[in-house]
Amino acid sequence: MEERLTCIGVESTAHTFGIGVVKHPPFKALCDVRRVYRPSSGGIHPSEAAKHHLQNASNALQEVLSEISVEDIDLVSFSRGPGLGPCLRVGAVLARMIAIKLGKPLVGVNHAAAHVEIARALTKAANPVVLYVSGGNTQVIHPSEGRYVVLGETEDIAVGNLIDAFARKAGLGFPGGPRVMELASKSSRLIRLPYSVKGMNVSFSGMLTMLESLVGKEPVEDLCFSLQETAFSMLIEVSERAMAMLGVNEFIIAGGVGANRRLREMAGEMCRERKAVFLDYPVEYYADNGVMIAWEGIVQYKLGESLSVEESAVKPRWRLSDVKAPPPGLYSN
Amino acid sequence: MSRLLPQGCTRIKTLYQGAEAIVDLCEWLGREVVVKTRVSKGYRVRELDDLIRRSRTVREASLLSSAKKAGVNTPFVYHVNPVEGWIIMSYAGSRSLRSMQGSSIFASLIRMLGDAVGRLHSAGIVHGDLTFSNVLVSEGRLTLIDFGLGEFSNEVEKKAEDIYTFFSSLTALQDSETMMRLFLEGYRASARESAKRVEERLREIGSRGRYVEKELRRRLERKSRENVSPET
Numbered sequence: 001m002e003e004r005l006t007c008i009g010v011e012s013t014a015h016t017f018g019i020g021v022v023k024h025p026p027f028k029a030l031c032d033v034r035r036v037y038r039p040s041s042g043g044i045h046p047s048e049a050a051k052h053h054l055q056n057a058s059n060a061l062q063e064v065l066s067e068i069s070v071e072d073i074d075l076v077s078f079s080r081g082p083g084l085g086p087c088l089r090v091g092a093v094l095a096r097m098i099a100i101k102l103g104k105p106l107v108g109v110n111h112a113a114a115h116v117e118i119a120r121a122l123t124k125a126a127n128p129v130v131l132y133v134s135g136g137n138t139q140v141i142h143p144s145e146g147r148y149v150v151l152g153e154t155e156d157i158a159v160g161n162l163i164d165a166f167a168r169k170a171g172l173g174f175p176g177g178p179r180v181m182e183l184a185s186k187s188s189r190l191i192r193l194p195y196s197v198k199g200m201n202v203s204f205s206g207m208l209t210m211l212e213s214l215v216g217k218e219p220v221e222d223l224c225f226s227l228q229e230t231a232f233s234m235l236i237e238v239s240e241r242a243m244a245m246l247g248v249n250e251f252i253i254a255g256g257v258g259a260n261r262r263l264r265e266m267a268g269e270m271c272r273e274r275k276a277v278f279l280d281y282p283v284e285y286y287a288d289n290g291v292m293i294a295w296e297g298i299v300q301y302k303l304g305e306s307l308s309v310e311e312s313a314v315k316p317r318w319r320l321s322d323v324k325a326p327p328p329g330l331y332s333n
Numbered sequence: 334m335s336r337l338l339p340q341g342c343t344r345i346k347t348l349y350q351g352a353e354a355i356v357d358l359c360e361w362l363g364r365e366v367v368v369k370t371r372v373s374k375g376y377r378v379r380e381l382d383d384l385i386r387r388s389r390t391v392r393e394a395s396l397l398s399s400a401k402k403a404g405v406n407t408p409f410v411y412h413v414n415p416v417e418g419w420i421i422m423s424y425a426g427s428r429s430l431r432s433m434q435g436s437s438i439f440a441s442l443i444r445m446l447g448d449a450v451g452r453l454h455s456a457g458i459v460h461g462d463l464t465f466s467n468v469l470v471s472e473g474r475l476t477l478i479d480f481g482l483g484e485f486s487n488e489v490e491k492k493a494e495d496i497y498t499f500f501s502s503l504t505a506l507q508d509s510e511t512m513m514r515l516f517l518e519g520y521r522a523s524a525r526e527s528a529k530r531v532e533e534r535l536r537e538i539g540s541r542g543r544y545v546e547k548e549l550r551r552r553l554e555r556k557s558r559e560n561v562s563p564e565t
Contacts, residue, residue: 188378190378190380192384195381195384195385198482199461199482229377229378230381233376233377233381236376236377237352237353237374241351241352241353244351244352265376266376266377267376269376270374270375270376272375273374273375273376274352
């Protein structure tokens with residue numbers, strides 16, 4: 001019988017401060033509390049976001065403790081990176097405090113790996129290609145032989161950054177994703193934008209420059225539609241190329257941009273055409289959350305990872321390729 | 334993924350099926366030809382799909398003939414239909430450079446390849462996917478195929494990456510050092526003064542962290558190519 005673990009995970013890489021609790025096996029999310037920072041103007045200001053997290057840390061923890069009992073916690077995990085330094089430190093401090101107070105092991109997890117692993121756990125994908133798309137990241141990943149192979153990535157800005165930066169310029173607010181998606185659904189007129197795919201890498205900065213120059217000159221619905229169609233086609237193309245190259249027939253999307261319906265629809269269509277499967281899961285888990293951090297805490301702990309408080313400094317530039325990947329067996333139950 | 338072969342083409346066999354294109358060996362007007370078809374993708378809106386397939390087909394055909402003008406052997410482009418996304422070209426045989434390993438002329442072929450790549454780069458052409466399987470050999474002559482990821486560019490970075498790609502497929506060989514030296518010897522002979530800057534950048538690329546991943550990526554790519562490509 002495999003050891004049953006309950007982990008409390010703290011997420012604070014960017015705009016979301018989240019605490020989640022996961023029990024395994026079988027996988028069960030016991031608690032999912034989120035506090036999302038909304039900038040009054042512009043994009044994320046790291047120190048303001050950190051202030052927001054700090055102000056919310058205590059009430060978020062109280063909410064969690066009203067739902068679960070402290071004695072059940074075996075493990076404490078936190079987002080160690082990559083992310084915004086000031087934000088990461090808030091989560092790290094809270095996690096260290098809980099670990100010391102309860103005398104439980106502390107695990108620092110990689111935010112990107114947590115996105116990938118929550119998607120794998122919820123879909124039970126055995127051998128997927130993963131498109132990881134968020135405000136700060138755009139990568140095509142294949143977990144293989146104990147590590148994450150980054151097959152392709154953006155050469156400049158992340159796709160979520162493209163959407164947010166455009167939305168800001170067009171006065172649609174932050175985050176831009178939901179508004180862009182809504183407006184895009186009202187148009188079907190394609191404006192030609194730079195389509196930049198190189199092997200399995202993509203680039204979005206040219207598209208952003210062009211979109212910004214068209215704000216006010218073209219209807220915003222058409223711009224949103226064209227942005228989505230062009231950028232998402234690029235992402236699906238490189239994902240398909242990775243699947244073809246590896247002979248893989250499972251596909252999952254992770255990260256906040258995965259909440260976009262059109263992107264998931266295109267993923268489904270790509271997989272249908274090549275007789276592969278697109279594995280979808282509840283949309284709330286695409287965005288940043290504490291549950292994925294808690295789950296990744298369990299995964300990494302089982303792989304033998306844990307930290308002393310002294311060595312638990314955050315790693316704002318932690319690359320996914322330096323993280324151990326679990327074998328597919330963890331998802332059997 | 335329905336696809337129609339160009340009129341008058343009879344399929345002999347499918348040589349390669351990638352994510353983007355399918356390559357068939359066909360009979361056409363009494364000769365063996367290769368037909369490369371860029372398939373339509375249902376996930377893209379029609380307009381964008383047409384645009385992408387059209388421009389890539391045209392670019393690839395144009396790279397193939399520009400390379401020839403630069404003195405590099407490539408398949409002859411017989412017929413192009415950008416709307417349907419296919420190119421009919423001559424068949425350059427099935428023997429790749431990979432199969433020549435261990436042969437007495439292997440070293441001289443590597444030097445010849447260096448010379449050919451130098452010519453490409455001097456003409457402002459980057460191949461984009463220089464691997465063993467994209468270099469064919471027949472009667473002691475080399476033919477470069479698959480310019481699907483190629484582009485017209487004079488960027489030092491892209492040229493150096495072209496060579497880096499090839500070198501990472503060489504690392505598996507025992508005498509890879511000698512082979513790299515021979516390649517660069519050939520490259521210098523044709524790329525002349527620009528060779529120096531490309532070589533400097535090549536060394537720099539080798540020392541960058543993210544290319545460690547890239548090499549692994551390429552190793553995987555080769556592995557998967559071996560699985561699907563019919564050549565031996």
